[in-house]
Amino acid sequence: MTITASRPAAAHRRKRSVLARAFGITALLSAGGSLLGLLRDLLLARYFGADQGTDAFLVSWTVPETAASVLIEDAMAFLMVPAFSLAIAAGTGAATDAGAVPGAAAKPVVAAQRGTVSAVSPGSSGTTVTTVRTGSTGSTGRGRANPVADLVAATLPPLAGLLALISAATLIGAPLLVDLLAPGLADPGLAVVCTRLTALTILPFGLTGYLSAGLRAHQRFTGPGAIYIAYNTGILAVMMLLHGSLGVRAAAGGVAFGSVLMTAVLLPPFSRHCAGLRPRRRTARGAAALAVSPWALLPIALFTLMRQSQVFVERYLASSLAPGTISHLNYAEKVAQMAMTLGVMVCTVTFPVVARALAEGDLDAARERVEKDLALVGAVVLAGTAVLLACAPQVVALLFQRGAFTARDTAATASVMRVYSLGLLGQAMVGTLVRPFFSTRPAVAFGGGTARTRDRSDWFPLAAMGLGLLVTGVLGVVTAPRYGALGLAAANAAGITLTAALLLVGIRARGVALRLRPVLLGQARLLVAASVATVAAYGAAALVGPLPLPAVLLGGLTGVVVFVLTAAAVGEPAVTAPLARLVARSRTRGRQDQGEGRHGR
Template sequence: MTVTTTEDATEEAPAAPARHGRGFVAKAFGVTALFSAVGSVLGLLRDLLLARFYGAGSATDAFLVSWTVPETAAPLLIEDGMAFLTVPAFSAALAARGQLEESGEEAPDPVRALVAATLPPLALALAVMSAVVAVGAPVLVTVLAPGLADPQLAIVCTRLTAVTVLPFGLVGYLGAGLRSHHRFTLPGAVYIAYNAGILTVMLLLHGTLGVRAAAGGVALGSVLMVAVLLPSFARHVSRLTVWRVRGASVGEPVLNPMALLPVVLFTLTRQAQIFVERFIGSSLPPGTISHLNYAEKVAQNVMIIGILVCTVTFPLIARALAEGDTQGARLRAEKDLGVVGAVVLAGTVVVFACAPQLVAVLFERGAFTAADTAATAVLMRVYSLGLLAQGLVGALIRPYLAARPAVGFGRDGRARPLDRTDWYPIWSMGAGLLVTVAVAAGLTPFVGAAGLAAGNAVGISVTAVLLLMALRARGIPIRLHTVLGGQARLLLAAAGAAVPTWLAANIPGLDALGPVLPLLLGTVVGLLSFAALAGALRAPGADAALAAVRGRVAGRRPAVVRQRSGQAAEEGGTGDGGAGAGGGVEGAHGAEFQQARGETDGR
């Protein structure tokens, strides 16, 4: 265990990058997008093998019910809940470290203090939760899918997937710590390890274990995810550092356990839409749950790509808010909403117009029949109508929760109290869930599984609108008319692009050559049509997307906002062979923060 002073840390750390580097967001996004793309390809291959080996029958339905455990644990413990809690907490610790540099007496490193105070109890709680899920598997299967054809198989698979709770939680914590230190490479690679574990077990044991091999692969893959992150976290985040300062300490980390509740409930309520689908779908003909799963898995890739930029900018927004820069956070959040909307709607055009060709190319082989393709394509088209709202919810909740982190550093040792704004996301998500249930229950008797997909799309759209309005109440002065007007222009561009895309994918006689050529032609026409219309309408995100392709997310060289001599040593890059730092928080946000301060001064 090494103890260093600030002078030692400055000498030992790599040279700090120029604070006015302009490529941080673009480079970090590139690294994250690259590894996420590889992970998504492996995930798609996983779904292809699942369809090939097991088709869309009762055995696959049983596995997919057990898949509810990692499906719920992943957003709660990796992608959303854990990140929403720990990224702002690590950002507060880094801001506290900056305060220490301006003092003069010795005090422990706030980052190390935060890890020591939170990681051990978290690991214990996760281990208990994993055991509870495994023991309660029979009850869980009965509640989730009471009409399931093979409940015993689902129970066995659920006990295997219950292992994921502990590793997923550790991955979420370790990944958030690394991203807060601007190290994006290994956190972006965890799903490569995850899907590699699943694929390995499925390929080797599908013949002898059947669908149980997929559940066992899920358990193995989750353990491999932790193995990817742990060495880097121990090296870059949790090492012991003593700072030589000349003033009062910023205080120990203070956690309000009640502040965790809104985050957990929001994530679980959001995931409850899947519970509704599984519950109602279990009473429909066998294979319905599988069709819904395949449709959602493919369509959600569009939304996942759209919110990748938020993965990079979330630590920057959290750090800005920790330092009191609400205007800079507002500018970044508005830009993120535009980029997310543009990317998601561009993909939605292709998914909606080319759904039959897309499903046929991906799944129609082995046990997956042409009838399965037709059923899945219908559900995919309906489900895609809610993709924009899903992307916007993912972009909105990050700055919302970063505005009031659950963990802080205070000299008086008191945790922050909850107020009514802490519960707004749950109310928004709860209202959307009620709409989902009402629409699904009302439509399913008449249109079957399409009613479930429609309920999902309508419910999440209601949540997105409510959450957008709630962001101002949280203290981030987002301009509603600007955001809503921009999204309306993007929707108009998507609607206009859908027509030529459908025509290109359905040229008479072209389908005789197979589904690949119509899909490729439709994709090219769709993306070009959307880009042309979005540019003509001056929709937000179009220019940023083009600039990202050219490697120039920032329109001009960001200005230097503030220098911290000690911070450079700790935040010296994306690390781990990653994208390069490009200037940390100030480098990434310099132009935007400078503009925000200019607007504030002008007022």
């Protein structure tokens, strides 16, 4: 009995260890990519400052920003990580009917017999039984089913063709696109040239997102974590070599070159781990085992585009304000989002775990993982928000105030960053919640099942984001004439926070029944800790005086320490649990060291 009871605990420890290693790898590589991205922004400010030229480039940067959001970070991940997870589950004999997950009253019962899986799911209209053929996900042999290889063969070639067409259309339509995005731009001709260069990123970004999804579903995080190192390396190389001769066009060319490097980084590991990239003839039986629903793509893609439209609204309204306003908004957002990016890395690592649990019908495991993710993401983001609110002028001066970037630009950017930071928690919660929301009904079915059909709840994230975007637009129109960039930043924060609140409530309709009271109490405790930490960090930074580096170091360290201590004092598990594990591990290691010392004597 003792042995039986210990197996789940051992499996839990192994899973936690795998997630910890994956997070460590992702955090390390993402930190490298973020540092190179920061260096990219530093050089952009040093070489070109904040004027009509950088405004023109940043309008063109809307294309790769949108493409990255749709094709790497959000839509492609929401679509393909669940699809690959379901393919893996089908190959190992643990797949369930995805259409039976939402609203299920109990966990589906899964039984594997002789290469098939029968998923029995109680639903509102009775019991649903779906039989799925299964097989190995390893190397394919004659007569052996390989759902992962079938998925790649069915989806990658048409995806590549579609992306190439979109890239060509964007390049040709660049003048119209610039006019739509920023009609008041001072130098639209330069923006058109830069947009045609950045349009080349669409195909490699899409391939990068697809390959990343496959690797993450297979618990391979090194390649996906390194993509932004490759991306920013390409941008820096071209910008440093050609900024003197091409001006800001060098930055746009670097974006295109960096996107190609991203795909090149992922091709070898994907070919090695994800069923290979060799051409593969699909038999009639293999084709029948895979069904894809094009209808499922639409709400995911539209949600991601609407989320990115917050940037469109900002730049559209800012293009009619003073030259440099778009640049101030961009620099402020890039710095502030570093805290959010670190927090969202948590759910980036755990997303395959949630998708796999949903593919196997384990709704309880998915719910627990999402609740933990919300707490951890909130802790990381709010700690960063406290430091940014307290030390915004010193951070901006330390990073950007040199060359063409003046003290006036520092003051304007710091003010915008403080307001924009108020929406970071909302942005992080949207990123955390929308992943399991779309994973509950994957667009792919295997083994003779039917791909998912329409469901009104599929459109809930789009409706929530639409209301948030409406709030952003209305507040932006009202506040921009009087408050400028500050009004636009406040509108952004208000809109995304509303979207997060709606998703937090709406995800329960998809079968992931979050316990709202504990989740909200946890976020409230973290907000208390962030408030105390902001005051402490501000006071510490003020003690140093005008020197930015000591102020940022002292203020940042003080803010983080006070945040952790305050969160622990109010009993927030997102902080106390990791601290307890750290203390226990230190004591265990200390006892081992003592034992080794006695043995040596």
